[in-house]
Amino acid sequence: MSTAVHLRGLRRVFGSRAVLDGVDLDIERGEFVALLGASGTGKTTLLRILGALDRPDGGTVLVPEARTIVFQEPRLVPSKRVLGNVVVGLPRGAAVQEQGRRALAEVGLADHARAWPHTLSGGEAQRVALARALVREPELLLLDEPFAALDALTRLRMQDLVGDLVRTRRPAVLLVTHDVDEAIRLADRVAVLKDGRLVTDERVEARRPRDAADPEFTALRRRLLGDLGVRLPAAGPDENEKAGRPSEGAIR
Numbered sequence: 610m611s612t613a614v615h616l617r618g619l620r621r622v623f624g625s626r627a628v629l630d631g632v633d634l635d636i637e638r639g640e641f642v643a644l645l646g647a648s649g650t651g652k653t654t655l656l657r658i659l660g661a662l663d664r665p666d667g668g669t670v671l672v673p674e675a676r677t678i679v680f681q682e683p684r685l686v687p688s689k690r691v692l693g694n695v696v697v698g699l700p701r702g703a704a705v706q707e708q709g710r711r712a713l714a715e716v717g718l719a720d721h722a723r724a725w726p727h728t729l730s731g732g733e734a735q736r737v738a739l740a741r742a743l744v745r746e747p748e749l750l751l752l753d754e755p756f757a758a759l760d761a762l763t764r765l766r767m768q769d770l771v772g773d774l775v776r777t778r779r780p781a782v783l784l785v786t787h788d789v790d791e792a793i794r795l796a797d798r799v800a801v802l803k804d805g806r807l808v809t810d811e812r813v814e815a816r817r818p819r820d821a822a823d824p825e826f827t828a829l830r831r832r833l834l835g836d837l838g839v840r841l842p843a844a845g846p847d848e849n850e851k852a853g854r855p856s857e858g859a860i861r
């Protein structure tokens with residue numbers, strides 16, 4: 610394996626606050642890393658720097674040229690049909706159109722090439738955004754809470770789809786999420802950002818499917834929630850709900 614992302618001592622300062630203050634992270638090609646962190650800890654800032662949408666104030670950032678971001682909202686161009694959205698910004702031509710159609714087929718939307726964005730469901734629109742990212746054949750795929758706005762069932766389906774596509778295409782992936790279960794379900798490694806640094810960087814057991822009831826995953830989940838500052842009762846997860854606290858897995 611070779612390294613796709615190499616960060617050393619990454620800093621980003623807004624005003625007097627160093628939001629990122631010495632982040633070290635390597636992601637190998639084909640590796641899927643999930644990034645957790647409480648709200649405002651700088652996850653999106655980190656992802657934006659990797660995507661060249663923001664600049665660091667210090668440190669080393671090495672990323673592949675071929676990289677693309679999928680955001681929480683699909684950001685489709687309303688005046689372009691679905692296929693036009695997938696290939697937007699790419700050179701015109703039959704070959705690119707064909708690649709766009711193939712990417713649409715991969716996300717299960719082969720029939721929607723000529724549809725307009727406003728006719729799509731939220732999940733379909735997000736799949737178009739995913740096809741738009743895939744058609745660019747990224748070596749680094751940056752996912753900024755791409756499932757957060759979807760209903761629970763669609764979210765699970767999208768997670769499966771992204772998991773399958775990533776295993777087939779093998780880009781390096783950085784997924785920003787608030788959802789510990791989602792991180793464990795999809796990632797090879799889970800990192801936690803806190804006070805400007807990665808305080809956790811844990812490899813997830815390679816076994817699949819990842820059963821939430823598996824004691825190893827339950828233990829990892831509790832460790833991650835602890836790192837995120839979620840106070841857990843000694844007893845089972847239901848205690849949180851009884852006490853009126855958010856249930857495990859949700860850290861918003």
Ligand SMILES: Nc1ncnc2c1ncn2[C@@H]1O[C@H](COP(=O)(O)OP(=O)(O)OP(=O)(O)O)[C@@H](O)[C@H]1O
Nearest residue numbers: 623624628646647648649650651652653654655787
């Ligand atoms: N362009 C900017 N100018 C000033 N402050 C900024 C800017 N971008 C982000 N920040 C601040 O940096 C901090 C981290 O923001 P960021 O969006 O990276 O956090 P996050 O971990 O992704 O949060 P959330 O989970 O709520 O999306 C926040 O306090 C935010 O207000």
